[in-house]
Amino acid sequence: MNSIKIRSHNLNVFYGPFQALYDINMDIESNKVTALIGPSGCGKSTFLRSINRLNELIDGVRIEGQIYIDEKPIYARDVDVVALRKKVGMVFQKPSAFPMSIYENVAYGPRIHGIKDRRVLDEIVEKSLKAANLWNEVKDRLKAPATGLSGGQQQRLVIARVLAVNPEVILMDEPASALDPISTAKLEELIAELRCNYTIVIVTHNMQQAARVSDYTGFFLNGRLIEYNRTEELFVNPRDKRTEDYITGRFG
């Protein structure tokens, strides 16, 4: 049984006079990986940042339409943004460990949300690092500064930090674009494992990556969702000429 986790309904986003997204209607399935592809500046990241309301941080942004998570509107007046962001974690393009220890990085979220018991924190940190495939590499130096980790390790640390607050959805904004091929492979492997328990939406520039990791793919162009389908379908039988041109490398 498939169920819809995230539903975007007529979403329009404006940055001042510039319209970044036009009428996005998109249903994203639970416990699947959905990839968003398209050229730079076409609105993929804007859409992603609309799902955890991180867009609101930008001066002059205006959002119309609605996004539903578990059928509850997230742009309603009574929505608690903190609870929303706890439920919808995000991994950014640039791996960015906080300038504190590996342990403190992972414990940051749980502490913010009021967990103080050291044993509970220890447990969460271990569980999250294990789930992010980083435990074996760092278990002997949890107190060491996280900024000393490699880019790939930092990105997995960021994922562990996100997992530590127990989200249901994980948004990833080109998570591998700053990583070397080996780190990228490890990250993709991790995404494949995480899909069993989380709904993942990933923005990527790399079409092979989209094809490898995702179940569904949406193609964005100039702020519009041009085509959205099962990944094999979209890559093998694109219905729209523009999708075909893009995935065959004719532009972008």
Add this chain to the structure above:
Amino acid sequence: MPTANYGEKVMTLVFWLAAFLITAILAVIIGYIVVKGFSVLSLDFIFTPPSRAGKEGGISTTIVSTLYLVLGSLLIAVPVGVASAVYLEEYARKNSRFAYIVNLTAETLAGIPSIVFGLFGFVFFVIFLGWGWSILSGAMTMAIMILPTITRTSQEAILAVPREYRENSLALGASKWQTIRKIVLPSALPGIATGIILSIGRAVGETAALLLTAGSSLGMPMSITDPARTMAVHLYILAMEGISLERAFGTAFVIIVLILIINYAAHYGMRRLSALGR
């Protein structure tokens, strides 16, 4: 090309000399001060109060007064300066008229000569508020004087904290204030410390403004309403009134050592503090 090679050598020498000059100047100044003040330098000089207007005895009361004034001005200026920097960088909207005015004010304040602050402090704190020549008047005046430095350096330090830290923290469900308290300020701490150290240097060296607001009493200040003479003021009076040049040099030496100690302590303290956050 031999000429190019020659030019290279000459310029290297010029740059080396310029760099050497800095070290040489410091060595000469400190050497001169030590030689001139050596005859009076002793533990007694540091631990006994001055007598006969400073002709005899030590400088203990002026050391204590200096520390009180520095501490007092920091206690006022650091919270206000850091808080306003947080407001300007984290809360104010870009292009906000209020933020523009605050920035302009801070810049203007930074450019005002200290004697003008002294005059203001004298008229406002000493006379109008009736606080008299006192640690309180002096510390308030110094606080106003160092406020722009602290605000500016804190702003720069906060601005230098990567945007990704803030986004990651907010995306984890942290509030803005939690993000500032747990991520932004700890990351900005070394930069803020630099501003504080610069300010301490300014406060320890200030003479004219303090002469007008804290007075020149040689007694040991027992409360913040007591007048006080800092080491810099003491040095000025010793030299200007021809009381004792040796003691002026001895005082100068203690000032330099004190500044070095404070700088080192601040660096060390900040490193400890940011290590705790790690």
